[in-house]
Amino acid sequence: MQITVCIKQVPGTSEVDIDEKTGVLKREGIDSKMNPYDLYAIETALRLKAEQGAKVNVLTMGPPQAEAVIREAYMMGADKGFLMTDKKFAGADVLATAYALSQGIRTLGDSDLLICGKMTTDGDTAQVGPEIAEYLQIPHVANVRRIHEINEKAIVVEMNMAESVEIQEVQLPCLITVEKDIYPPRLPSFKLKLKTAGRPVKNVTFKDLKDRNEMHYGLNGSPTQVLRIFPPEPNKTNEHWEGSGEALSKRLAEKLHELKFI
Amino acid sequence: MAKIIIHQDAVKDPQKAVSVCPFNAIESTEEGLSINAACKMCKICVKRYPEIFEYVKDEAPSVDKDLWRGIAVYIDHIEENIHPVSFELIGKAKKMAAKIGHPVYCLLMGDNVGNMAEELLHYGADEVFVYDKPQLHHFRIEPYAAVFEDFIRKVQPSIVLVGGTTVGRSLAPRVAARFRTGLTADCTVLDVQENTDLDQIRPAYGGNIMAHIHTPRHRPQFATVRYKIFDAPERSNTKSGTLTPCKIGDDKLHSKIRVLEIRKKEKVKSIEDADIIVVAGRAFKKEEDLSMAYELADLLGGMVATTRPLIEAGWSDPRMQIGLSGRTVKPKLIITCGVSGAIQFVAGMNNTENIISINRDPKAQIFDIAHYAVIGDIYEILPDLIARIKAGSTQQGTS
Ligand SMILES: Cc1cc2nc3c(=O)[nH]c(=O)nc-3n(C[C@H](O)[C@H](O)[C@@H](O)COP(=O)(O)OP(=O)(O)OC[C@H]3O[C@@H](n4cnc5c(N)ncnc54)[C@H](O)[C@@H]3O)c2cc1C
Ligand SMILES: Cc1cc2nc3c(=O)[nH]c(=O)nc-3n(C[C@H](O)[C@H](O)[C@H](O)COP(=O)(O)OP(=O)(O)OC[C@H]3O[C@@H](n4cnc5c(N)ncnc54)[C@H](O)[C@@H]3O)c2cc1C
Numbered sequence: 001m002q003i004t005v006c007i008k009q010v011p012g013t014s015e016v017d018i019d020e021k022t023g024v025l026k027r028e029g030i031d032s033k034m035n036p037y038d039l040y041a042i043e044t045a046l047r048l049k050a051e052q053g054a055k056v057n058v059l060t061m062g063p064p065q066a067e068a069v070i071r072e073a074y075m076m077g078a079d080k081g082f083l084m085t086d087k088k089f090a091g092a093d094v095l096a097t098a099y100a101l102s103q104g105i106r107t108l109g110d111s112d113l114l115i116c117g118k119m120t121t122d123g124d125t126a127q128v129g130p131e132i133a134e135y136l137q138i139p140h141v142a143n144v145r146r147i148h149e150i151n152e153k154a155i156v157v158e159m160n161m162a163e164s165v166e167i168q169e170v171q172l173p174c175l176i177t178v179e180k181d182i183y184p185p186r187l188p189s190f191k192l193k194l195k196t197a198g199r200p201v202k203n204v205t206f207k208d209l210k211d212r213n214e215m216h217y218g219l220n221g222s223p224t225q226v227l228r229i230f231p232p233e234p235n236k237t238n239e240h241w242e243g244s245g246e247a248l249s250k251r252l253a254e255k256l257h258e259l260k261f262i
Numbered sequence: 263m264a265k266i267i268i269h270q271d272a273v274k275d276p277q278k279a280v281s282v283c284p285f286n287a288i289e290s291t292e293e294g295l296s297i298n299a300a301c302k303m304c305k306i307c308v309k310r311y312p313e314i315f316e317y318v319k320d321e322a323p324s325v326d327k328d329l330w331r332g333i334a335v336y337i338d339h340i341e342e343n344i345h346p347v348s349f350e351l352i353g354k355a356k357k358m359a360a361k362i363g364h365p366v367y368c369l370l371m372g373d374n375v376g377n378m379a380e381e382l383l384h385y386g387a388d389e390v391f392v393y394d395k396p397q398l399h400h401f402r403i404e405p406y407a408a409v410f411e412d413f414i415r416k417v418q419p420s421i422v423l424v425g426g427t428t429v430g431r432s433l434a435p436r437v438a439a440r441f442r443t444g445l446t447a448d449c450t451v452l453d454v455q456e457n458t459d460l461d462q463i464r465p466a467y468g469g470n471i472m473a474h475i476h477t478p479r480h481r482p483q484f485a486t487v488r489y490k491i492f493d494a495p496e497r498s499n500t501k502s503g504t505l506t507p508c509k510i511g512d513d514k515l516h517s518k519i520r521v522l523e524i525r526k527k528e529k530v531k532s533i534e535d536a537d538i539i540v541v542a543g544r545a546f547k548k549e550e551d552l553s554m555a556y557e558l559a560d561l562l563g564g565m566v567a568t569t570r571p572l573i574e575a576g577w578s579d580p581r582m583q584i585g586l587s588g589r590t591v592k593p594k595l596i597i598t599c600g601v602s603g604a605i606q607f608v609a610g611m612n613n614t615e616n617i618i619s620i621n622r623d624p625k626a627q628i629f630d631i632a633h634y635a636v637i638g639d640i641y642e643i644l645p646d647l648i649a650r651i652k653a654g655s656t657q658q659g660t661s
Contacts, residue, residue: 011284011467032286063286063300090287090301091265094447095439124466125447127435130403134439139403139518142432156522161428162532163340165525166400171518180587219264219303220322223444223480226304229473232465232612240624240635245642252618252636252643253650259616261538261562261595262651 001054001152003045004111006101006132007038007073009066010122034069037117039076039185040178045115046077047183048150055079057108059204061089061100067201074196075188081201082108088206091219094123098131100217103209105136113155114175118143129177140175141168145182265318266301270294272313282310324479327420327458333359334367334419334482336410336434337382338427344378347425349494351487352385355423356495358454367391367419371409373399383501385494391417391506397515400524401429403436405515410437412510419482420458426488438484444477445484450491450613460485468586469609489534490592491613531565533582538564538595541584541611544571545600545621545640552577554644555599561651567591569607585610599640603628620644 012031045056058073060066061084070081084104092100105111114136116129126142133140146158148167159166160179170176206212214220241248256262273279276290287300288307295314307315333355338345348368355366365388370379372394379392393409410433414422424434426448438445450472451463460483462475477483533539540559542552552566559566568578570585584591586606596611598619603626611617612631619632622639629635636643 061299063289063298065286066300085299087296087298089299090297091303092299093444094435095442095444098435098439122467124468125435125445126431127438127445127447130432130435131439133403134407134436140432140436141403141519143428159428161340163527165527166521167523167525168402169520169522174518215322218299219301222303223442223477224446224475225478226302227474227476229304229306229471232469232472237633238629238635239633240629240637242624242637245638246646248620248636248638249643249646249650252634252647253654255618255634256562256651257654259595262654 001048001052001113002057002109002111003048003054003113003115004057004059004105004108005038005041005045005073005078005115006128007042007058007060007069007117008035008120009033009060009062009069010035010120032065032068034072035117035120035122037119037121037180038069040180040182041115041117042073042076042078043183043185044147044178045113046186048113048147049077049079052150054112057082057111059101059104059108060084061092061097061104070201071196072188074199075190075193076186077189077192081199082204083201084204086206087218088214089218091222092217093222093224094125094127094131095223096217096219096221098128099135099221100209101128102132102135103211104204105132106210107204107208110173112152112172113150114138114173116175116177118177118179126177129175133175136173136175138173138175139170140177141170142177143179144176145179147182264303264322266297266303266305266308267316267318268295268297269314269316272311279307279311279314282307322479325481327481330418330420330458330481332365332367332417332419333421333423333454334369334413334417335387336422336424336430337368337370337378338425338430339370339372339375339378342377344381345425345427345489346494347427347430347487347489349385350489350492351423351425352382352387353495354452354487354492355421356386358421358452362454362456362458364420364458365389367417369393369410369413371395371398371406373397379505380501383503383505384497384499386498386502388503389506390503391508393508393510395510395515397512397517400521401433402517402519402521403432404517404519406433407436407440408514409510411440412514413508414441414482416508421454421460422482422484423452424484424486426486430486434484434486441480441482443480443482443484444475445486446475446477447486449485449487452485452487452492459483465609469605488590490590532589533565533567533584533591534589536565536591537593538562539567539584539591539593539597539611540564541567541569541596541598541601542572542578543569543599543601546572546577549575549577551641554640554648557648558597558644558651561648562595564593564595569601569604598628598632599644601628602626603631
């Protein structure tokens, strides 16, 4: 069994500030890390590896320094890492990202199971997984919170819905996106760090893909365009009340009455 | 094609130029600056150093936008109940459609959905397209996507709105990719231009950034919107619009998924449905003290929600968590009690109509978004407030 996990490198913190005048993001101390939701995806694959003797690939698309997330996945126990990096992939929205990843996945041979995180902490769309599945023409289940069983033919998963859980048996190959409560992710191990230090990370570039039409990748292949980014508007209406506890609660009761809540 | 070109001769301080990019996409090498795959085309570099970075505009061909007409709303439902986000989207679709003179369509798929289809006619859509098939009884991705595809091919809507529910967020990307078109997630502002281009504004980076996105060359334009972002229209007593039953071949409804079981989660009313929410934060010293929050919520006919630390402490159920990693709520009233107002919390509630915040720290962040910032101690204010409301209601009861 071969399992491929898609992982993404994201900024170390999402608490970015924008300078309102220049529209420039202030990036002091912003370093990079693995998308935290992808740790759950890796953990899921590693559990199945232990149970089923599966081989676990990790795949990321990003700049050369995204190799760091592959190294981290090695330290958790992933077997092979693939880094899709090429200028032609730059500026990709969800569609172009999913397309490039689906092309990259095809170069890895047949995977029985693909696992994505639920979402990222930067772009934050949760759309890449389902779009990859569409390009690969395989079924997908999003928001998987538990795996009941897996064999060579099918996987039984629990999909988390607002008010219910739906238990689905899905034929392989398929793609799942996993939620945070699926398994607690293990920490990278120092032993594995030493052991995998020399393990190569395979670069997958534009030239390695089957579809080499530049118009399908990066900015060219992206139907959405970000016109502008700006900080969220702060709320303007703002009354400050001070006083003794009693005075404040009296004023509060009056306000609640005035607003017709009591 | 659209790209950013670099005028190497204008580069004076490469490190400064490198540092302008929030995504680390600019690299400095011996051959000069270059842009790598991390580029998001946010054009911040172009704005900051126009002499170095030049944006070369995109001449890619566009679809013929006149061939795509109408604003379609995907009707999400749980068994026999239409999800309220669907009504909110109909409301938004009507406002936008009026601007460009387009019709509003509803797409309803499922098994035995006749009653829901009739109900939709009370909300002012022009045409309700109904796919009623036993294979659509449970949500399974392939048949649902196939029906969606069939609808889009037949009707060719310019805009497709989908609620950001579990089903919607799984289905919309699948269908958008099938049409090789754009999908903007979790929009909080939508507007339409005369040329039918959709202006979409959405939060990213956990609510720290707003992005204005459009899909200028592709149709349909897909957007998802979470529950309680827009307002639902009033239900009219009379029906309007037409019902159009649609056929689709059984061969298109095959699935590699078998639904084995649907289990209800324990019936806890969800905080998303509450009109009034009392939020307990870390100011509560002991679990027992939460009874103050519950009593206040009871008196107001609302629910108690909490910040994440209280969930982590095991004092409350994760479904009661508001915020980025919890629920997004848009009640009429929120009273936060001893909540600092971390951005991850605020992201889940800042669309609330009335925000009252009690915190003893006058500099608490929550006061930036509160309409009424009550600077005081919850242990003094809450018991007294509860007593006053009780007294008030007895008075009303006797008068
Ligand atoms: C502010 C802002 C807003 C944006 N809004 C939109 C939008 O509404 N629509 C749109 O089409 N694009 C949008 N984009 C672009 C989009 O975020 C990214 O470019 C896209 O590459 C990844 O989407 P995501 O981060 O949302 O991933 P998600 O869909 O949230 O990621 C889900 C999972 O997919 C996998 N995955 C995602 N990216 C990669 C990768 N590079 N390599 C390997 N695996 C990966 C991971 O398993 C991840 O957990 C936006 C970008 C910015 C900066
Ligand atoms: C990726 C990520 C996602 C997250 N998602 C969420 C989320 O979804 N929801 C969420 O809530 N948090 C989330 N958090 C955590 C968040 O950053 C904050 O840590 C959390 O919201 C703080 O909760 P709090 O306000 O209850 O506690 P604190 O920050 O400790 O604030 C307590 C406040 O109570 C005030 N206070 C203390 N005693 C009294 C008193 N007697 N009377 C009046 N005021 C008093 C203090 O002045 C203080 O402002 C997330 C964090 C991360 C990193």
